[in-house]
Amino acid sequence: MVDPPEKHEHDTDLPDGATAPPGGTPDDDVVERASEIDDITDSMRRPADAGDEGDDFDAIVGELDYSDVDVPALLAEREEYKGMAQRIQADFDNYRKRAAAQSLAEADRASGRLAEALLPVLDAAEAAYVRHPEEVGPLLNQMLVELKKHGLETLDLENKPFDPEFAEAVAHEPGDGGEPIVAEVLRSGYTWKGKILRAAMVKTKD
16 A cells, blocks of 8 residues: 655645646646635625625716716607507507497397397287287287397387388378378387387378
């Protein structure tokens, strides 16, 4: 077994990974680098409140030169971007309102087409009501009540002034010579959510 070499007083401990040049003396650069690493390590282990680093930072910030900053230009740019954001928000709000209105209008048109498709059924129920009022009356009234909940209204025109917007005159009888009025409703007219769904057929007199 070979004994390890003796350590002399002039030998110097080397950092991990460092090698001594021939002659047993460590390289000066290696030793200096090791010393720098030790200093950095000590500074990293130092408490955050040790020293006046915060004061140094404030001093550095205070020494910064803002003379090249165009403050009015920055404020104008900020206002420009703010105006752009407001316009975009307003455009989006208008689009959302238009989309909601279009969706509602389309739903009304679809339900109006359904109500219009039911008009022949109502006509048949009215015709049956004339012959059998006691049997058909409750069913007809129930149908009208349910449809009214969704927007269907029967035009009430009898003995009222004739209005070609709401009625079509298909018959006429002489009267007192005044303004024409609706003498009899021959086929009911309806509105759907305030709009004419079908004009009535009436007999007028004047």
